[in-house]
Amino acid sequence: MPSTRLRSPLVLGRVTVTALGLAAVADLLALWAxxxxxxxxxxxxxGAGPLGGSLSPRAHRADLVYSVAGGLQSAALLGCGVVFVIWLYRVRVNAEVFDPDGHSKARAWAIAGWVVPIASLWYPRRVILDVWDASDPAGGRPRHGLINLWWALWLLSVNVGRLMADLYDSADSAADFRHAAQQMMAADAVDLMAAALAIRLVLRLTRMQEQKALTRPVFAPPLG
Incomplete structure (x- = not known):
């Protein structure tokens, strides 16, 4: 059995919030672009100007800025994802100390759940729900509204964002580009809201674990 011991999630929580903040800034940049x-x-x-006229350089610049913003957005999302998963694994192990029998998924799913096809649609949410319940200082049945809303926006952002990116890449007329940009902006706005909710989730869950560790004696289960 892997080692199970309580470790403070504060530093990782702060790093994760910072990474999520940078991802949100990248979303804002993409919206502006x-x-x-x-x-x-x-x-x-x-018809404000001919395709080959003075308006064409402006359109090319706008497309270039948008491409750069999209690259920054992807890089921020990747970095944020790595940090978030590391934080999630830490709080998952802590939650196992709090409640060894309160988890429907093995701790490995805190990482694998994000990349395994089909399972990625609900396993990460299930892991977080179990961690949330085990970490609640008051005990009982805590509410899951924040997690459910964040997860819904995250799935919407990821799946719709991919479709809209394909729509933008396949555009071949000014009208198509305008429509695709509008749809991409909507997807970026959803991603921004998901990032904001993720920040709140990380802050609350990190604080819950700190409070539970300070107010209740916790003993790790015996190894074996």
Missing amino acids: GTGVYRAAGDLAA
């Missing part, structure tokens, strides 16, 4: 594409494509679609 998306407005540039939307306006430039709108002007082209309305």
